[in-house]
Amino acid sequence: MDALRVLRADxxxxxAAWIDLWSQSPAQEVFTHPAYLEIFRQRSDHDCCCATMSSDAGTVLYPFYLRHLQSEYGLGLPCSEAKDIATPYGYGGPYAWGQADPKELAKAFWGAFDNWTMQENVVSEFIRFSLFEDELLPYPGEVESPLMNVVRSLDLTEEELWGEVRHKxxxxxxxxxxxxxxxxxxxNGNRLGDFLSIYHRTMDRRCADASFYYDTNFFESFCDALAGRYCFVHAMSGDLVVASELVLVSPRNVYSFLGGTDPAHFSNRPNDLLKFEVMLWAKSEGKHNFVLGGGKAADDGIYKYKESFAPNGVRPFRVGKRILNSVDYGRLAAARSKSVDLAYFPAYRAA
Incomplete structure (x- = not known):
């Protein structure tokens, strides 16, 4: 069994080793590419890392952020070298392939990884798992399913796809x-300006969190760094873009990622047409799944809208949680607030 390696994008x-291993992975998900982590990290002191292990038992690729708590929360923390781990926005986890013996690989990987986290003073770990559980290594921590997500299978004829979406x-x-x-x-993002105009107005309408207001530089960096792994899809009324969406592209799956609709054209339902055409385009490209995602809360309007495209494609969105150092975890939670929300994980990051 090869030793664990924790690669850093900087x-x-x-x-280069990370990208090489990513290129070998069957999934090649955009969420696991180092450029994706760099683009979506919220602070420069969040290290973009990837834990890897490869042997006859299989190969593991687990990208994550290593976040330095001292620099985030100031000098008053009781654990000056404490860090925590989180996967980036979207879907992730420990991808594994070529697993001759999944149990042996999981035992070896998590044993070595936990030794590394101890050396790095990692207090906790939070993972947003891929919806395709068979692509992931078994997880030794607590797993919850706070929400449901929607996946449209494309392994159907065009007529079957048409029949499986809801009547509306x-x-x-x-x-x-x-x-x-x-x-x-x-x-190629040739109409990025049109996309941004619609996207920002959609965020305004939904009273979105400030973290979702990505600017032109953000999207230009995204397009440059992840060429070939995305496309913009535009619904056009003449020369006018009336709905637009950024779609992520992997070998097997496409993902509805960011987008919106011009409210002046709601009556013509361009977003429904856009998503159905994405289904047909992705199918023609040999993709197997169109991931529409979920809502902000269980059974909210956004979720119900997405569910209408795949009523039989509902899957649990799973998250993984581990406290890796219970003593420091408790000290950090106590230091943040006496009324900290213990239901939030990790508790010391609760608002």
């Missing part, structure tokens, strides 16, 4: 087509 040789979707797709709406695939 070290040239380790970054079929009605809205017809309305969009009858209104002359056309959908185009933009693989």
């Amino acid at each position: 070290r040239v040789d380790e970054r 979707v079929r009605k809205n797709v017809k309305r969009g087509r009858n209104a002359g709406i056309e959908v185009i695939i933009d693989g």
Whole structure:
């Protein structure tokens, strides 16, 4: 069994090793590429890391942020060298492939990883898991399913796809087509300005958290760093973009990621047409799943809208939690607030 390696994206040789291993992985998910972690990290002192192990028993690729608590919360912390781990926005976890013996690989990987976290003074770990559980290494910590997500299987004929969406979707797709709406695939971000205008207005309408207001530089960096792993999809009314979406692309799956609709054109339901055309395009590209995601809360309007495209494709969105140093975890939680929300994980990050 090869030794555990924890690669860092800011070290040239380790970054190259990370990308090489990512290129070998069957999933090649955008969420696990070092550039994705760099683009979505919220602070410069969040180290973009990837724990790897490879042997005859299989290979593991586990990207995450190593976050330095002292620099985030100031000099008053009782544990000056404490850190914690979290996966980036989206889906992640310990991807594994070529598993001749999954139990042996899991035992070896988590044993070595936990030794590393002890040396690094890691207090806790939080993972947002991939919806495709068979791609992941078994997890030794607590697993919860706070929400449901929607996955549209594309392993159907076009007629079957049409029949499996809810009636209201079929009605809205017809309305969009009858209104002359056309959908185009933009693989290079040529209409980024149009996308941004719609996206920011959609965030305003939804009273979104400030962290979702990505600017032009953010998207330009995204497009440069992840070329070939995304496309923009635009619903057009003549020369006007009336709905737009950023879609992430992996070998097997595509992901509805960020987007919105011009409210002046709600009546023509361009977003329903856009998503149905994404399904058809992705199927033609040989993809197997279109991941629509979920809502902000259980059974909210956003979730119900997405569910209408795949009523039989509901899957649990799972998160993993581990307290790796219970003493320091308790001291940090106590230092933050006497009324800390213990239901939030990790408790010391509760607002």
